[in-house]
Amino acid sequence: MTKVERAASRRGGKRSGPPEPEFVQLLTPEGERVSHPDYSVDFTDDELRGLYRDLVTVRKLDAEATALQRQGELGIWASLLGQEAAQVGSGRALRKQDMAFPTYREHGVLYCRNIDPIMPLGLFRGVDQGGWDPVAHRFNMYTIVIGAQTLHATGYAMGIVKDGKVGDDDETSEAVIAYFGDGATSQGDVNEAFIFGSVYNAPIVFFCQNNQYAISEPLERQTRIPLYQRAAGFGFPGIRVDGNDVLATYAVTRAALDNARHGQGPTLVEAYTYRMGAHTTSDDPTRYRVASEVEAWQAKDPIVRMRKLLEKQGIADEAFFAAVDEQAKVEAVALRERVLSMPDPDPATMFDHVYPTGSPLIDKQRAEFATYHASFEGSH
Amino acid sequence: METLTLGKSLNLGLRRAMEDDPKVLIMGEDVGKLGGVFRITDGLQKDFGDERVIDTPLAEAGIVGTAIGLALRGYRPVVEIQFDGFVYPAYDQIVCQVAKFHYRSRGKVSLPMVIRIPFGGGIGAVEHHSESPEAYFSHTAGLKVVACSNPSDAYWMIQQAIASDDPIIFFEPKRRYWEKGEVDTAAPLSSAYPLHSSRVLRSGGDATLLAYGPMVRTCLDAATAAAEDGRNLEVIDLRSLSPLDMAPVFESVRKTGRAVVVHEAPGNIGLGAEVAARISEECFYSLEAPVLRVTGYDIPYPASRVEEEFLPDLDRVLEAVDRSFGF
Numbered sequence: 001m002t003k004v005e006r007a008a009s010r011r012g013g014k015r016s017g018p019p020e021p022e023f024v025q026l027l028t029p030e031g032e033r034v035s036h037p038d039y040s041v042d043f044t045d046d047e048l049r050g051l052y053r054d055l056v057t058v059r060k061l062d063a064e065a066t067a068l069q070r071q072g073e074l075g076i077w078a079s080l081l082g083q084e085a086a087q088v089g090s091g092r093a094l095r096k097q098d099m100a101f102p103t104y105r106e107h108g109v110l111y112c113r114n115i116d117p118i119m120p121l122g123l124f125r126g127v128d129q130g131g132w133d134p135v136a137h138r139f140n141m142y143t144i145v146i147g148a149q150t151l152h153a154t155g156y157a158m159g160i161v162k163d164g165k166v167g168d169d170d171e172t173s174e175a176v177i178a179y180f181g182d183g184a185t186s187q188g189d190v191n192e193a194f195i196f197g198s199v200y201n202a203p204i205v206f207f208c209q210n211n212q213y214a215i216s217e218p219l220e221r222q223t224r225i226p227l228y229q230r231a232a233g234f235g236f237p238g239i240r241v242d243g244n245d246v247l248a249t250y251a252v253t254r255a256a257l258d259n260a261r262h263g264q265g266p267t268l269v270e271a272y273t274y275r276m277g278a279h280t281t282s283d284d285p286t287r288y289r290v291a292s293e294v295e296a297w298q299a300k301d302p303i304v305r306m307r308k309l310l311e312k313q314g315i316a317d318e319a320f321f322a323a324v325d326e327q328a329k330v331e332a333v334a335l336r337e338r339v340l341s342m343p344d345p346d347p348a349t350m351f352d353h354v355y356p357t358g359s360p361l362i363d364k365q366r367a368e369f370a371t372y373h374a375s376f377e378g379s380h
Numbered sequence: 381m382e383t384l385t386l387g388k389s390l391n392l393g394l395r396r397a398m399e400d401d402p403k404v405l406i407m408g409e410d411v412g413k414l415g416g417v418f419r420i421t422d423g424l425q426k427d428f429g430d431e432r433v434i435d436t437p438l439a440e441a442g443i444v445g446t447a448i449g450l451a452l453r454g455y456r457p458v459v460e461i462q463f464d465g466f467v468y469p470a471y472d473q474i475v476c477q478v479a480k481f482h483y484r485s486r487g488k489v490s491l492p493m494v495i496r497i498p499f500g501g502g503i504g505a506v507e508h509h510s511e512s513p514e515a516y517f518s519h520t521a522g523l524k525v526v527a528c529s530n531p532s533d534a535y536w537m538i539q540q541a542i543a544s545d546d547p548i549i550f551f552e553p554k555r556r557y558w559e560k561g562e563v564d565t566a567a568p569l570s571s572a573y574p575l576h577s578s579r580v581l582r583s584g585g586d587a588t589l590l591a592y593g594p595m596v597r598t599c600l601d602a603a604t605a606a607a608e609d610g611r612n613l614e615v616i617d618l619r620s621l622s623p624l625d626m627a628p629v630f631e632s633v634r635k636t637g638r639a640v641v642v643h644e645a646p647g648n649i650g651l652g653a654e655v656a657a658r659i660s661e662e663c664f665y666s667l668e669a670p671v672l673r674v675t676g677y678d679i680p681y682p683a684s685r686v687e688e689e690f691l692p693d694l695d696r697v698l699e700a701v702d703r704s705f706g707f
Contacts, residue, residue, distance in 0.1 A: 131488070135452060145477070148472065151442055152449040155448055155452070162431055162450075162453075163453070188441060193442070196437060352486070355524065356544075
């Protein structure tokens with residue numbers, strides 16, 4: 001046994017074992033539809049096909065971005081590979097008026113908010129640092145400092161209460177979802193967000209994608225109890241869902257969001273999933289995890305099980321699957337072309353938007369910068 | 381005109397800002413029923429309700445982080461950090477988030493927040509209650525930093541800071557909370573002296589004293605004492621620490637040829653270093669002496685029984701002026 005394998009063995013091999021307890025599942029890895037007493041959601045055939053299309057498309061776009069990084073067109077990329085169901089399920093569970101606060105990996109949620117997938121690529125290419133209006137898109141800018149956005153989300157949700165936008169009407173009442181990972185649960189900010197969310201009864205869903213690793217550190221470095229059980233100490237419900245099951249993730253998130261908007265306060269949802277790829281394109285996961293573990297999770301792939309379901313129910317045929325693949329490919333090619341044509345910013349624009357009301361110091365430096373560069377014009 | 385303490389002036393300024401804009405919120409530890417440990421928010425929760433004057437959990441990162449979310453929602457949070465030494469748990473939220481949100485969004489969103497921090501020593505307090513952390517924030521692009529020194533400025537500057545769309549760190553000289561001065565509370569906000577401007581408080585032709593916050597009073601007293609010895613010192617209250625308003629400073633130093641910068645914070649890499657560098661860049665041929673600094677020593681804030689020896693006082697300021705004339 002290698003050192004890494006011995007470490008995996010010491011952890012009891014639970015990663016390849018049966019699902020842990022209190023794991024809401026509506027679709028097994030084999031594509032069997034199962035019921036759950038608390039989450040009986042009926043999906044139309046169109047909705048099931050739509051979810052499958054979302055899963056395939058976000059994976060394809062993600063793979064394209066990874067390729068763009070490998071070709072030097074993006075500086076870095078944080079792949080969502082393996083987490084498609086957690087993101088599509090929760091993303092589609094949001095109502096139009098809801099607000100999402102992502103980390104830097106929620107490309108699938110962004111897609112499900114019907115936002116142009118080119119929007120965050122400027123950040124990864126290095127031509128901007130986000131540059132979008134969070135409120136207009138109902139989707140905050142990506143936050144890189146781990147867990148910091150959970151407090152912003154909580155404050156935003158506190159504002160919903162102040163605005164009188166908590167209530168029974170699902171079409172107008174608002175809720176917030178805060179995304180973070182297993183590593184973030186160790187951050188003070190996340191724990192403070194739990195406290196503020198709880199004591200102000202804010203309409204927020206804390207959505208933890210437990211993908212088992214914080215870069216190289218396994219879950220055991222963050223917790224000795226299942227993460228969803230942490231919620232009990234803060235005074236709100238916690239629930240674990242099969243994060244590779246798009247149907248269960250949708251059902252659990254939708255219920256938690258609606259509870260929040262109706263005034264019942266926060267829920268912690270732990271979406272139990274696995275990061276199939278590297279933390280980012282700068283990472284080498286073979287240094288800290290074994291192939292057998294990855295293979296075990298491969299068998300729980302979120303897309304494969306959805307395809308099996310569609311086939312078993314006879315609501316999609318080969319032509320449908322081919323068309324979905326083809327359409328995803330078209331969108332990926334379009335994304336590639338638009339990344340390649342992204343212009344570098346004019347360097348002088350780095351002085352813009354430091355302050356809403358400007359600053360004489362920066363005005364002076366902008367002018368000096370222009371004069372300095374102008375001094376080279378015409379010289380060789 | 382009313383005669384008010386600096387603390388009461390802040391209280392009335394906050395009250396007026398809350399009356400003028402229903403989106404203004406006050407957040408912090410003990411700001412509600414208690415009115416804050418220094419009573420700066422006294423009576424506000426009673427009159428504006430606990431939805432607008434919010435007692436928060438005891439977590440500074442949480443206070444500032446949730447204030448960001450409230451600002452995104454359209455509110456104008458005014459956050460109270462109870463003491464200077466307690467701001468550090470919120471440092472990441474202030475420096476990585478508050479300061480950078482507008483820039484990161486390419487101007488599409490603003491965070492109109494004020495973070496009030498009582499700062500400085502001289503009140504005989506225990507550790508962490510007497511610090512001067514202004515340089516940390518002044519060094520950070522995206523934040524504006526101001527310090528008030530007297531009741532009238534306290535009343536107007538807090539209202540100007542709240543009305544500004546910039547995120548502003550607002551330093552209050554806690555040992556001057558009880559000092560009194562004249563405040564024209566009937567005047568319109570638009571007539572107030574501009575927020576990000578330094579101000580000549582006493583004219584003199586022999587040397588320039590530069591200070592902000594609690595050291596302004598010390599410098600004014602030093603100038604009075606110097607006048608008895610026949611030296612006319614000009615005193616400038618910097619007021620805005622980021623951005624610095626240097627034009628009145630340059631004008632003064634070109635006239636006097638001598639400058640002494642005074643602050644409680646340790647001197648190493650402090651505001652005084654920046655002020656001295658700018659003066660040397662702009663007024664080199666006018667200087668009769670190097671720009672001197674009178675500051676706290678480069679040690680942790682000491683135990684309160686010896687703090688009077690740590691803090692710049694009238695004698696140390698005058699000694700520096702003497703040294704300036706020795707060149």
